[in-house]
Amino acid sequence: MLDSISHDPTTPTVAKGYQRAAEPSVLPAASPAPSEEADAALEGRLPIPDHPSEGLRVHLKSSLKTPAPGRSGRIARFALKTLRTAATLLILVLAVAAALVIWDFYVTAPWTRDGTVRVQVASIAPQVSGQITEVRVVDNQYVHQGDVLYVIDPFDFQVVLDTDKTQLRQKAADVQVKRMQAERRQHLSNLATTPEEQQLYVGNAIEAQAAFDAAQQQVAQADINLKRTQVRSPVNGYVTNLLMRVGDYAHAGATNISVIDADSYWIDGYFEETKMAHVCVGDRAEAALMGYSDPIVGRVETVTRGISVSNAAPSTQGLPNVDPVYTWVRLAQRVPVRIRITDVPVGVPLVSGMTATVTIHGSEARESDGSLRQRFAGLVDRLGDIIHGPQPSPGCVPRIGDENGATVTLATPRPVAPLNPAAIDPGLAPAMNTSPRMR
Numbered sequence: 376m377l378d379s380i381s382h383d384p385t386t387p388t389v390a391k392g393y394q395r396a397a398e399p400s401v402l403p404a405a406s407p408a409p410s411e412e413a414d415a416a417l418e419g420r421l422p423i424p425d426h427p428s429e430g431l432r433v434h435l436k437s438s439l440k441t442p443a444p445g446r447s448g449r450i451a452r453f454a455l456k457t458l459r460t461a462a463t464l465l466i467l468v469l470a471v472a473a474a475l476v477i478w479d480f481y482v483t484a485p486w487t488r489d490g491t492v493r494v495q496v497a498s499i500a501p502q503v504s505g506q507i508t509e510v511r512v513v514d515n516q517y518v519h520q521g522d523v524l525y526v527i528d529p530f531d532f533q534v535v536l537d538t539d540k541t542q543l544r545q546k547a548a549d550v551q552v553k554r555m556q557a558e559r560r561q562h563l564s565n566l567a568t569t570p571e572e573q574q575l576y577v578g579n580a581i582e583a584q585a586a587f588d589a590a591q592q593q594v595a596q597a598d599i600n601l602k603r604t605q606v607r608s609p610v611n612g613y614v615t616n617l618l619m620r621v622g623d624y625a626h627a628g629a630t631n632i633s634v635i636d637a638d639s640y641w642i643d644g645y646f647e648e649t650k651m652a653h654v655c656v657g658d659r660a661e662a663a664l665m666g667y668s669d670p671i672v673g674r675v676e677t678v679t680r681g682i683s684v685s686n687a688a689p690s691t692q693g694l695p696n697v698d699p700v701y702t703w704v705r706l707a708q709r710v711p712v713r714i715r716i717t718d719v720p721v722g723v724p725l726v727s728g729m730t731a732t733v734t735i736h737g738s739e740a741r742e743s744d745g746s747l748r749q750r751f752a753g754l755v756d757r758l759g760d761i762i763h764g765p766q767p768s769p770g771c772v773p774r775i776g777d778e779n780g781a782t783v784t785l786a787t788p789r790p791v792a793p794l795n796p797a798a799i800d801p802g803l804a805p806a807m808n809t810s811p812r813m814r
Contacts, residue, residue, distance in 0.1 A: 485653040487646050489709065490662055490731035495639035497610050498630040501527060502603045507623045514617040517637070518608045524632055527604040527625055536597035543590040550583035612637040640725045642673060642714040644733035647707040654678065654735055655771035660714045662731040669720035675735065676715040678772050682708060 480486075505527035512524050557576040560568050606625075612635045619631055642662045646654060654675060661670040690696035714733065719725060 483650060483653065485646065485650045485735040486733065487644050487650070487709075488730075488732045489645040490714075490733035491643050491645075492662075492664075492725055492727055492729040492731060493641050493643050494725070494727040495610075495636040496615070496727075497608070497612070497634045497636055499524065499606060499609070499632045499634060500628050500630045501606050501625045502627055503527060503532065503600050503625075504627045505529075505531065505604065505625060507619065507621055507625055510619055510621055512614045512617065514614060516614045518612065518614060518634065520608055520611050522608050523605050524608055524614070524634075525606050525619060525625075527606070529601055529604040532597065532601040532604055536594070536601050539590065539594040539597045543587070543594050546583070546587040546590040550580065550587045553580040553583040556580070606632075608634050610634055610636040610638070635727065640716055640727075641676070642671065642716060642731060642733065644712045644714060644731075644735075645709040646712055646733075647709055649707050651678075651710055654712055659736045660733060661736070662714060662733045664723065664729055664731050666729075667720070667723050669723060670734075671716060671720070671723065671731070672718040673714040673716045675712060677713045679711040679713070682710065 507525050508528045509526040510524075511526070512518060512522075518524070553576070557573075557580040560573045560576045615633050615635050617632060623631070625631060642660075644660070644662070656675050656678065658675045660673045660675055662673065663670040686695060686697045688696050712733075712735075716725075
């Protein structure tokens, strides 16, 4: 382009002036390539010049208007450095908060995976012995309190009852006759009878009355034994592990059938001692069974006050057997906490022995999920416990003993002094020559 202008004979002056003006512009900034100018022109960012000199003037004006690259670079580098520092601090704060939350969750928060569903089992044993003639239940059947479980052969007990009733009629007749004889002797004069004879007849009447009372007790015992041949359920629940068959011999006092008390289910949570500061009687508790998503809701009922200590076992001569081995890592003991069940989700069967994850919420927790503010306040309290240590709550667990701290003991019954026969029947023989007084 410059060669064509400089060799033009019609414009020698313009070419030289243009060349001098164009040379300084090459030093401060390089002009864009022709291809870049064409692309910019096509995009509408630069006008397409009609003459080459106009293109050079446009390049000179644009180079004068462009700001200095050094100032903008320093601002960008400062902004990038500030952003990196803020991001590093934010990540550090989040990491510390996450570490504190994880520490609280696994060390001090009142929850445990070591939970078990428990229940009371009625171990039923017959009170009389005999052969089993009828079994009226099957395994895992639900029974109500008072339902007959099985029947023992009642023949022998029916015979005993009938015999005792016969003896009772005999004793009743004997007491009536002897009472009448004693009453008749009381109305005779001293010429027809003597005080000794009167005392004898009154004594016979009293002996007959005692025999009649004993016969009544025997009849009552025979009647209750006959009723005990029908073994009944003492609770509402489920018959479990039934191995009984008709023809088996039932021994009095030997357990042969078990019934799970359906009204006695509870949950035992075995909490580490580092978490006991956050466990209070009455707190709301949730127990999530392994096979179900909906948790069982309950309340902390009691806290066990003692667990077995291996060093307390007596050894030779009754001295304590202390283990000399003490590990460097101390494992926290686990304390059983009893959870009273208040709500069981629909479709969740309670089975004794099932494992559960037990979580205890504060007493201020509602039956529904806590609000965001309550959760945040609980998190702040937990972080405070991590920094300052767990703070025990007064009255959280009722103390043992009375207000003075002494353990309450039961009164020991005293033996009954032997009775004087005269105190039982004081009017039988008031004196040697005195007639007895009939009652």
